Amino acid sequence: THFGFQTVPEETKESLVRNVFDSVASSYDLMNDAMSLGVHRLWKDEYIALLKPGAKGPVKCIDVAGGTGDIALRILDSARERYADRETSVDVVDINTEMLKEGYKRFKKTMYHNTSQIAFHEGNAQALNEEKFPSNTYDLYTIAFGIRNCTSVPDVLKEAYRVLKPGGTFACLEFSRVNNPLFGALYDQYSFSVIPLIGTILTGDRASYQYLVESIRKFPPQPEFAKMIADAGFTTGGMFEGKGGAWRDLWGGIASIHTGVKV
Ligand code: SAM
Numbered sequence: 001t002h003f004g005f006q007t008v009p010e011e012t013k014e015s016l017v018r019n020v021f022d023s024v025a026s027s028y029d030l031m032n033d034a035m036s037l038g039v040h041r042l043w044k045d046e047y048i049a050l051l052k053p054g055a056k057g058p059v060k061c062i063d064v065a066g067g068t069g070d071i072a073l074r075i076l077d078s079a080r081e082r083y084a085d086r087e088t089s090v091d092v093v094d095i096n097t098e099m100l101k102e103g104y105k106r107f108k109k110t111m112y113h114n115t116s117q118i119a120f121h122e123g124n125a126q127a128l129n130e131e132k133f134p135s136n137t138y139d140l141y142t143i144a145f146g147i148r149n150c151t152s153v154p155d156v157l158k159e160a161y162r163v164l165k166p167g168g169t170f171a172c173l174e175f176s177r178v179n180n181p182l183f184g185a186l187y188d189q190y191s192f193s194v195i196p197l198i199g200t201i202l203t204g205d206r207a208s209y210q211y212l213v214e215s216i217r218k219f220p221p222q223p224e225f226a227k228m229i230a231d232a233g234f235t236t237g238g239m240f241e242g243k244g245g246a247w248r249d250l251w252g253g254i255a256s257i258h259t260g261v262k263v
Pocket of ligand 1: 017067068093094095143145150
């Protein structure tokens, strides 16, 4: 392990993930800003700008590991503001009820509250309820900073493939691998010392934050993840045509966007 941190056994992973999100649910959005110095907002904006929800008419979206609804809100705002679309809808799915409650509270203050544009559901990305989330239903599947917390990435991809309509888009925003060794070393210093420290100060829960940092290191690098998406049946990289590669790196690979289209 790096810097003396212990490797977390897979069976304790789900309970750790639950704990960390339980303890931070109410301050999650603040934590995100604190840890990424606000940069997650830029990445999320770029992600939505790439996906252009509503550009070709209203779309039915599912935002998995959607937490407090940050991506859902951006999808709906973008569709409305750019394309005057008030019919695009998002089903937010998350394993953690505390996060969903925060999302519900947040949407109460928006014009989408009590409309068919938004719904919150408890569910596991690896095994979505087939009655609630039937096959071939969605035009767009988003998952932002969530897939690395899941025990089986192939199971998540399989479910994403199942619920998407043929021609539908899978889009994942996730922490990734930094390409430049010098920048990588600085980023390691930051994440291994600053993130657990901020986590401790804000939640008193250092172990969970150490785990989160380690989960970023354990997540497959960009080419390997792109291959997993292709193995699940998706055509990868269509969105980045002419720009090279099956994914787009953000900030030198601190995060990346991978997309796939259901054949
Ligand atoms: N997508 C939101 C965002 O970008 O702000 C939230 C990201 S948050 C870092 C990760 C979320 O993944 C948490 O809300 C957590 O509860 C959820 N999560 C973890 N494992 C999950 C699983 N197996 N199925 C569904 N959600 C899961």
